[in-house]
Amino acid sequence: xxxxxxxxxxxxxxxxxxxxxxxxxxxxxxxxxxxxxxxxxxxxxxxxxxxxxxxxxxxxxxxxxxxxxxxxxxxxxxxxxxxxxxxxxxxxxxxxxxxxxxxxxxxxxxxxxxxxxxxxxxxxxxxxxxxxxxxxxxxxxx
Amino acid sequence: xxxxxxxxxxxxxxxxxxxxxxxxxxxxxxxxxxxxxxxxxxxxxxxxxxxxxxxxxxxxxxxxxxxxxxxxxxxxxxxxxxxxxxxxxxxxxxxxxxxxxxxxxxxxxxxxxxxxxxxxxxxxxxxxxxxxxxxxxxxxxxxxxxxxxxxxxxxxxxxxxxxxxxxxxxxxxxxxxxxxxxxxxxxxxxxxxxxxxxxxxxxxxxxxxxxxxxxxxxxxxxxxxxxxxxxxxxxxxxxxxxxxxxxxxxxxxxxxxxxxxxxxxxxxxxxxxxxxxxxxxxxxxxxxxxxxxxxxxxxxxxxxxxxxxxxxxxxxxxxxxxxxxxxxxxxxxxxxxxxxxxxxxxxxxxxxxxxxxxxxxxxxxxxxxxxxxxxxxxxxxxxxxxxxxxxxxxxxxxxxxxxxxxxxxxxxxxxxxxxxxxxxxxxxxxxxxxxxxxxxxxxxxxxxxxxxxxxxxxxxxxxxxxxxxxxxxxxxxxxxxxxxxxxxxxxxxxxxxxxxxxxxxxxxxx
Numbered sequence: 001x002x003x004x005x006x007x008x009x010x011x012x013x014x015x016x017x018x019x020x021x022x023x024x025x026x027x028x029x030x031x032x033x034x035x036x037x038x039x040x041x042x043x044x045x046x047x048x049x050x051x052x053x054x055x056x057x058x059x060x061x062x063x064x065x066x067x068x069x070x071x072x073x074x075x076x077x078x079x080x081x082x083x084x085x086x087x088x089x090x091x092x093x094x095x096x097x098x099x100x101x102x103x104x105x106x107x108x109x110x111x112x113x114x115x116x117x118x119x120x121x122x123x124x125x126x127x128x129x130x131x132x133x134x135x136x137x138x139x140x141x142x
Numbered sequence: 143x144x145x146x147x148x149x150x151x152x153x154x155x156x157x158x159x160x161x162x163x164x165x166x167x168x169x170x171x172x173x174x175x176x177x178x179x180x181x182x183x184x185x186x187x188x189x190x191x192x193x194x195x196x197x198x199x200x201x202x203x204x205x206x207x208x209x210x211x212x213x214x215x216x217x218x219x220x221x222x223x224x225x226x227x228x229x230x231x232x233x234x235x236x237x238x239x240x241x242x243x244x245x246x247x248x249x250x251x252x253x254x255x256x257x258x259x260x261x262x263x264x265x266x267x268x269x270x271x272x273x274x275x276x277x278x279x280x281x282x283x284x285x286x287x288x289x290x291x292x293x294x295x296x297x298x299x300x301x302x303x304x305x306x307x308x309x310x311x312x313x314x315x316x317x318x319x320x321x322x323x324x325x326x327x328x329x330x331x332x333x334x335x336x337x338x339x340x341x342x343x344x345x346x347x348x349x350x351x352x353x354x355x356x357x358x359x360x361x362x363x364x365x366x367x368x369x370x371x372x373x374x375x376x377x378x379x380x381x382x383x384x385x386x387x388x389x390x391x392x393x394x395x396x397x398x399x400x401x402x403x404x405x406x407x408x409x410x411x412x413x414x415x416x417x418x419x420x421x422x423x424x425x426x427x428x429x430x431x432x433x434x435x436x437x438x439x440x441x442x443x444x445x446x447x448x449x450x451x452x453x454x455x456x457x458x459x460x461x462x463x464x465x466x467x468x469x470x471x472x473x474x475x476x477x478x479x480x481x482x483x484x485x486x487x488x489x490x491x492x493x494x495x496x497x498x499x500x501x502x503x504x505x506x507x508x509x510x511x512x513x514x515x516x517x518x519x520x521x522x523x524x525x526x527x528x529x530x531x532x533x534x535x536x537x538x539x540x541x542x543x544x545x546x547x548x549x550x551x552x553x554x555x556x557x558x559x560x561x562x563x564x565x566x567x568x569x570x571x572x573x574x575x576x577x578x579x580x581x582x583x584x585x586x587x588x589x590x591x592x593x594x595x596x597x598x599x600x601x602x603x604x605x606x607x608x609x610x611x612x613x614x615x616x617x618x619x620x621x622x623x624x625x626x627x628x629x630x631x632x633x634x635x636x637x638x639x640x641x642x643x644x645x646x647x648x649x650x651x652x
Contacts, residue, residue: 008346011355018361022368027376075391083384084583085591087617089610091581096394135613139591 042085042115044138049073049090051097052106054127060102067100077110087137092129106130114138156503160495163502164265173272176506177253180276181245183509188241188286190516194524194632196535196566197237200289201244203565205230206577210588213377217388217585220374221329222293235569244288247296248281254299255479258306262444262487270425270498271482273505274418280475282509290331294476297327298337302450302479305341308359309348309446317359321366328371332389333473336461340453348446384584393467403468404459410471411455415481421504422485425497432490444487451480524632530562531604534640537628538563538602539570545624545644546600552649556589556599558614560607567602575600580610594618598649602642611645620645 052068060066076096081088092108100106108129111122115138123134143151162172207215208227214220226243233239252272259268275281285292301323308316327334345351345360354360378386395403412419428436439445454477462469486493493501527533546554557564557571558578568577578589578599589599595618603611608623615623624646627639 007352007355011360014361015364018364019368022365023372023375026369026372030373030376075387075394078584079388079391080582080584082584083381083587086578086583086589086594087591087614088583089581089613133610 042138043083044081044085044088044136045113045115046074046078046082046136047111047113047120049077049108049110051092051094051108051129052100052104053109054107055101055104058101058104060104064102067098068106069100072100073097073108073110081112081136085138087135087139090134090136092125092132092134094130108132108134110134110136112136112138152503153499156499156506159506160266160269160499160502163269166265169265173253173256177249180252180509181242181249183513184245184282184286185238185242187282187509187513187516188245189238190513191519192237192241192286192523194520194630195528195533197240197569198287198289198532199530199535199562199566200287201240202535202567202569204289205235206565206568206586209574210576213373214381214385216384216587217392218290218331218385219329221297221326222288222290225293226288240288240569241286244286244292245282247288247292248285250296251299251476251479252276252281254296254303255482258299258303258479259483261306262447262483266495266498267486267491267493270422270493270501271486273501274422274482274485275478276505277418277421277508278414278478278481280414280472280478282512284472284475291333291472291475293330294327294334295478297323297330298334298476299479301327301334301337302341305345305363306446306450308363309345309350309354310443312354312357312359314358314362317362318366321363321368322370324363324367325370328367329374332386334476336454336458337476339457341450343453343457344446344450347449349442390465390467393469395462395466395468397463397466399468400463400466404462407458407462407469407471407474408455411474411477414471414474415478418482419485421501422493425493425501426486426491428488428491432488435488435490436485439488447480447484447487451477451484521633524630524635524637527637530566531640532562532566533630533637534628534642535563535566536570537630538642539567541626541628541642542567542600542602542644543571543573545626546646549621549646550598550648552598554600555597555649556594558589558599558601558611559603560610561585563602563604580614581607594647595650599647600644601647602644604640604642608643611643615645615647618647620647 048071050070051073055066056068058066076093077090080090090110105127106129107127108125109122111120113120121136123136125132125134159172162168204222204226207220207223208230212220215223229243230239233243252275255275256268256272259271263271280295285295301320304316304319304323308320324338327337345354426432437448439448455474458469458473524533531538542557543554554571554573554575556578557567557575558580559567560581561579564577564579568575576588577586578594579586580601583589599618601611601614601620612623614620623643626642626644628642629636629639
């Protein structure tokens with residue numbers, strides 16, 4: 001039994017060593033010829049989006065839970081706007097985000113950064129924000 | 143000729159074909175000819191049945207990626223885009239050519255199953271196995287809508303084949319091919335991790351595992367797979383895992399909905415194989431001993447097939463619950479390679495010759511019947527319409543090209559609209575422009591602010607995305623909206639006109 005476990009561990013370790021060594025060597029060779037491509041400094045990056053922040057202390061009707069939490073819309077907003085430098089519309093799509101507090105009119109807040117700049121930009125849509133559009137951008141206003 | 147004479151003639155022809163397919167000297171050539179006919183028949187079906195609509199937007203999206211992608215796309219790994227780029231560098235950019243390409247993929251997978259079956263099935267059951275597989279809609283109806291799922295069908299089949307050969311022979315050539323197949327499958331879609339985990343599980347649970355893991359074979363497989371995947375992984379790291387995040391974030395679920403989705407995936411997969419399963423049960427009429435021997439064979443040579451086949455579904459269910467994502471039943475499309483081999487490999491399962499003949503005849507006649515009814519399907523599609531403006535893509539592309547050339551003689555380099563419309567129309571533009579998703583710019587990162595200003599952009603929208611389009615139009619000082627109504631004419635009848643607005647952002651270098 002013990003030898004079987006030892007054999008399995010040796011096999012797994014050997015496999016891991018092969019994977020790491022192959023990856024490391026190939027990466028070194030790749031980077032010798034190509035400079036790795038990195039995102040432009042002016043790209044938009046969503047830091048947080050929250051739907052229903054104003055409903056955090058709301059007590060929903062029986063049978064429903066209050067699921068409002070910070071970042072509940074970050075994934076949806078990131079899919080739409082991350083890594084672009086074009087002005088970008090975030091539609092508050094409740095089908096994708098879900099309804100975190102049934103019975104409460106919810107607002108929407110999205111925060112983002114532009115490239116390496118640490119400044120946090122923010123837009124707030126008042127309740128009810130469902131299907132309204134928050135435009136985010138890293139461009140200077142014209 | 144009377145009906146009975148016709149039936150007799152057909153039966154004789156099928157008898158002769160069956161003889162050829164079980165004759166070791168003639169079977170490979172006969173099956174290759176049948177596969178050629180299979181591709182041609184289903185491609186013809188698609189060309190006719192879908193002649194009243196345009197290609198699916200997923201197919202257009204991959205064409206759009208093929209113009210941009212190097213080692214990654216915003217949604218998926220790049221292999222499908224590479225294949226499409228290679229295909230259309232040889233074939234004309236026509237619907238029929240795309241359907242032909244789409245049908246070649248499942249047919250290659252069928253051929254691979256035919257090769258795998260040679261090792262595990264007697265000749266007559268090998269023919270029956272392929273006949274049964276063609277009755278699963280994944281190998282025809284679903285395959286015709288080329289996308290990142292359908293591209294996996296031959297890739298998973300090849301990886302499975304090469305892995306099994308590598309496991310049994312432990313030869314370096316098969317091992318390297320297994321690594322190549324694994325990398326190709328992962329470059330098709332990250333979902334292929336399900337296949338690789340399934341094959342790994344099959345190897346680890348097999349009594350012959352010590353021989354395999356003490357040989358260089360698995361390490362060669364790992365090394366080749368890792369080397370081929372590294373450029374994409376390197377790209378993914380540089381892009382903050384955007385395509386991987388898409389795979390996880392676009393199908394979010396709670397623990398409960400993920401579990402429901404996993405069960406539904408397994409149930410739907412059973413539904414997809416129901417017809418061949420029932421037909422094989424009728425044909426073989428197996429007893430309980432045969433069923434038991436099919437589900438859990440005593441010989442390790444056959445048991446590894448069952449584990450490799452079943453593990454794909456179990457790992458899929460596990461991944462779904464662990465990652466809390468919803469999965470689509472169509473994602474089982476690539477998991478059927480071993481289905482007929484598992485179903486028929488027990489020596490206790492016997493198929494009478496008459497039943498085998500009937501199953502083969504059914505598999506041959508079915509696509510021919512579909513071709514015969516394809517004009518009716520086309521008319522019904524035209525009358526009922528298709529979702530997502532799928533019957534307007536070509537007409538909209540033409541209208542946009544006209545509007546662009548009325549304003550500038552510069553080539554049209556960027557077209558903007560919302561997801562399915564801009565993906566679907568991409569295929570039909572003569573100048574093969576880049577696409578820009580106005581609803582989700584992150585999905586078209588090759589278009590940036592500088593490109594829009596420098597090269598200009600044509601935007602088109604139906605009424606429900608005009609609000610967004612007008613804000614872009616104002617921001618980039620576009621031309622006044624031009625209103626167009628398009629209507630598709632088919633066999634003398636026109637469908638209801640669809641309204642679109644087009645705006646042109648002129649290039650700065652005008």
